[in-house]
Amino acid sequence: MTLVHDPRIDDARNRTMREVLDKLPPLAGVKFGKREGVGPCPKCGGNDRFSINLKSGVYNCRSCGGGDHIRLVQLVLDCTFMEAIEVLEGERGAEIDPAERERRRKAQEEQRKKDKADEARYRAWAIRDAVSIWQAGEPFRGTLAEDYLAFRVPDFELLPHTFKCFRFIPDLPYVKRIKRRNHTLYSGPVLVAAVQAPDGMMRAVHRTWIDLDQPSGKAQIFAPDGEQLPSKVVRGSKQGGAIRLTGNACGSSLVSGEGIETTLTALVGGVLPGASYWAGVDLGNMSGKRIGGKFSDEPDMDGGPSFVPPCSVSDFWLIKDGDSEPRQTQAQLTACAKRAMRINPGLSAYIVPSVPGGDLNNMIKRPGEQ
Numbered sequence: 001m002t003l004v005h006d007p008r009i010d011d012a013r014n015r016t017m018r019e020v021l022d023k024l025p026p027l028a029g030v031k032f033g034k035r036e037g038v039g040p041c042p043k044c045g046g047n048d049r050f051s052i053n054l055k056s057g058v059y060n061c062r063s064c065g066g067g068d069h070i071r072l073v074q075l076v077l078d079c080t081f082m083e084a085i086e087v088l089e090g091e092r093g094a095e096i097d098p099a100e101r102e103r104r105r106k107a108q109e110e111q112r113k114k115d116k117a118d119e120a121r122y123r124a125w126a127i128r129d130a131v132s133i134w135q136a137g138e139p140f141r142g143t144l145a146e147d148y149l150a151f152r153v154p155d156f157e158l159l160p161h162t163f164k165c166f167r168f169i170p171d172l173p174y175v176k177r178i179k180r181r182n183h184t185l186y187s188g189p190v191l192v193a194a195v196q197a198p199d200g201m202m203r204a205v206h207r208t209w210i211d212l213d214q215p216s217g218k219a220q221i222f223a224p225d226g227e228q229l230p231s232k233v234v235r236g237s238k239q240g241g242a243i244r245l246t247g248n249a250c251g252s253s254l255v256s257g258e259g260i261e262t263t264l265t266a267l268v269g270g271v272l273p274g275a276s277y278w279a280g281v282d283l284g285n286m287s288g289k290r291i292g293g294k295f296s297d298e299p300d301m302d303g304g305p306s307f308v309p310p311c312s313v314s315d316f317w318l319i320k321d322g323d324s325e326p327r328q329t330q331a332q333l334t335a336c337a338k339r340a341m342r343i344n345p346g347l348s349a350y351i352v353p354s355v356p357g358g359d360l361n362n363m364i365k366r367p368g369e370q
């Protein structure tokens with residue numbers, strides 16, 4: 001038997017997600033924006049478990065997994081791979097001519113280049129914006145931003161550190177882009193924290209809008225449709241960065257929580273001499289891309305930048321925030337720990353729960369110690 005390569009497979013692979021969606025029946029309930037569509041899964045339902053990324057050309061369902069645009073045809077039409085190829089490219093023998101194939105390949109390459117250039121331009125602009133926000137900030141000590149941290153972190157006022165990573169802005173607008181227009185939804189005092197990239201450059205700022213009249217100390221901010229929005233927002237490019245609260249991680253121990261408050265709580269209870277305390281900005285930045293679904297703890301080692309301790313660090317303590325969803329938090333911190341240990345085989349990583357007002361010494365008893 002001779003196996004002849006079917007050119008329709010290459011044609012189908014060279015299609016974009018947009019072209020494929022045009023060939024499929026409309027996906028019920030899936031709402032499309034510029035970059036992605038989100039809604040119920042065509043196979044298993046739900047509300048927002050299913051998403052399609054138009055740029056990267058992949059889809060994902062948090063319940064039944066994901067794949068590329070050919071796999072999407074299989075999912076939607078419940079058919080085999082070759083049946084999906086037939087839906088996209090017609091019956092065998094009806095293949096497109098080589099000139100058309102070349103035209104499509106070139107068009108795709110052009111589109112990829114354009115997307116990359118657009119992304120780089122947008123990132124550069126966001127970084128410039130972050131730097132100007134930082135430059136507008138005042139020294140942090142003696143301001144409402146210090147009051148906010150004292151309100152959120154027990155015994156914060158006992159810490160002697162200068163916290164050069166923090167600044168205060170008395171009045172900063174909260175701007176959100178809705179339907180291609182910028183809307184100022186709130187304005188008020190802000191704690192600004194510098195997010196430093198692995199090379200030490202500041203490429204993003206983390207902002208917390210403060211309202212000490214609220215039980216959380218954070219401002220309540222709402223979209224025009226009434227949806228509550230996060231009072232903490234990063235501006236710039238946080239990729240692999242961290243908020244370096246104390247130390248330059250030249251010592252052997254690095255302590256990192258997802259948020260500023262969690263990491264500061266560990267610092268207040270700290271007993272690790274010479275340890276640095278860096279907040280990982282958010283769980284996504286700490287875990288990086290993962291292989292598998294929402295609860296996977298397997299890091300995608302080729303999945304782009306994420307937070308990794310500098311190579312001087314030999315003990316990496318990950319503080320687990322009690323407020324976050326436990327299973328997903330554990331998965332994301334485990335992925336962060338696994339990645340760090342794979343990159344630096346001499347490193348040991350430990351995940352320990354945050355205990356507000358607790359002694360870090362008790363929190364971080366090494367495995368086997370009593």
Ligand SMILES: [Zn+2]
Nearest residue numbers: 041044061064
């Ligand atoms: Zn599904």
